[in-house]
Amino acid sequence: KAGVTQTPRYLIKTRGQQVTLSCSPISGHRSVSWYQQTPGQGLQFLFEYFSETQRNKGNFPGRFSGRQFSNSRSEMNVSTLELGDSALYLCASGHGNRGEKLIFGSGTQLSVL
Amino acid sequence: SQQGEEDPQALSIQEGENATMNCSYKTSINNLQWYRQNSGRGLVHLILIRSNEREKHSGRLRVTLDTSKKSSSLLITASRAADTASYFCATDEGGRGGSEKLVFGKGTKLTVNP
Numbered sequence: 001k002a003g004v005t006q007t008p009r010y011l012i013k014t015r016g017q018q019v020t021l022s023c024s025p026i027s028g029h030r031s032v033s034w035y036q037q038t039p040g041q042g043l044q045f046l047f048e049y050f051s052e053t054q055r056n057k058g059n060f061p062g063r064f065s066g067r068q069f070s071n072s073r074s075e076m077n078v079s080t081l082e083l084g085d086s087a088l089y090l091c092a093s094g095h096g097n098r099g100e101k102l103i104f105g106s107g108t109q110l111s112v113l
Numbered sequence: 114s115q116q117g118e119e120d121p122q123a124l125s126i127q128e129g130e131n132a133t134m135n136c137s138y139k140t141s142i143n144n145l146q147w148y149r150q151n152s153g154r155g156l157v158h159l160i161l162i163r164s165n166e167r168e169k170h171s172g173r174l175r176v177t178l179d180t181s182k183k184s185s186s187l188l189i190t191a192s193r194a195a196d197t198a199s200y201f202c203a204t205d206e207g208g209r210g211g212s213e214k215l216v217f218g219k220g221t222k223l224t225v226n227p
Contacts, residue, residue: 004155031213043201043217056214090155094213099144099205102213104155 002027004093006105014113018079021108025072025093031055032074033102034066037088046089049074050096078110086112119202119218127226132189134221136202137182143205145178146215147187150199159187159200194227 005024013019025032034046045058049068066076078085088109092102120135138145144163148156162169162178162185169176175188189196199222203215 006155033213033215035217042219045214045216048213050213058214088153092156092213092215096213098213099142099146099215100213101146101158101161102156102215103158104148106155107153109153 004091004103004105006089006091006108008108009106010109010111012111012113013081015081015083017081018077019081019110020075020077021089021091021110023074023076023091023093023105025074025091026103029093029095029103030072031094031096032068032072033092033094034074034076035090035092036060037090037107038086043090046076081112083112086110119200119221121221122219123222123224125224125226126192128192128194130192130225132192132196132223132225134187134200134223136185136187136218138185138202138204138216138218139183140204140206142180145176145185146203147174147176147185148201148203148217150201150220152198156201189223192223192225194225196223197225198223 007022031050033048037043048056052068063079068074088107090107092104094102118137146161147159150156160171162176173190178185199220201217201220203217
């Protein structure tokens, strides 16, 4: 079985730009969650999509958005980038059950200059 | 917000020694999980313990859960240099219904010296 695929692996942007990150979950998984990891704040939940619907959302500004397609692939978008958005963005794939084991991708390292 | 808090923040041991990491959380849970992360990479699931379980083993890993104290510990026995990584506990938010949201602690950085 292929793992969770995140693209791109690294990204460098400047303040004010926008960025789109992609995540392809494990085949058969219908849930994709996104997390932001920074040295200061640790791992923070961004949002979760299940069957193309956002099911839960973390405490992030509206500049952070996402969507999920019918094939379960998900994208997250960050508009008007700020320096503080520099982070490792991780997506996780699962069946959609509360508290279950998640399979994580290798992440996208975003640097905002 | 952070649910789990790991202790210690950093741990350095010699190969062959045991490593113990602790995690405390704040609210009721259904499950508690431990994940491992090598530097700058994704998280790898290690073990899941349900709220009605007190202890679970997987290879060299032993996890305990005390729901009355809202705490868990991860023991790695006979550590190897390859165990060098950050270890995170993660909990759900209890209750029923959907949502796979996990709340992570800040992690313990383990260094195993050869």
